[in-house]
Amino acid sequence: xxxxxxxxxxxLMLMWLALSTLTGVIAYYSFIGLKRLWFRRLGPTVYYLIxxxxxxxPSK
Numbered sequence: 001x002x003x004x005x006x007x008x009x010x011x012l013m014l015m016w017l018a019l020s021t022l023t024g025v026i027a028y029y030s031f032i033g034l035k036r037l038w039f040r041r042l043g044p045t046v047y048y049l050i051x052x053x054x055x056x057x058p059s060k
Contacts, residue, residue, distance in 0.1 A: 047056045
């Protein structure tokens, strides 16, 4: 390989690494947000709809 081809290859490899890292970070924080939303709001609401227990709802 000549130097230009190697530079392009390494540049593309670096961009792929950065893109996959960014995708992983976005997926991680989206999971945390969805988990927080479920446990704070949606989970107790679904439990209330199934059981009718109003004490399970958040008091806010």
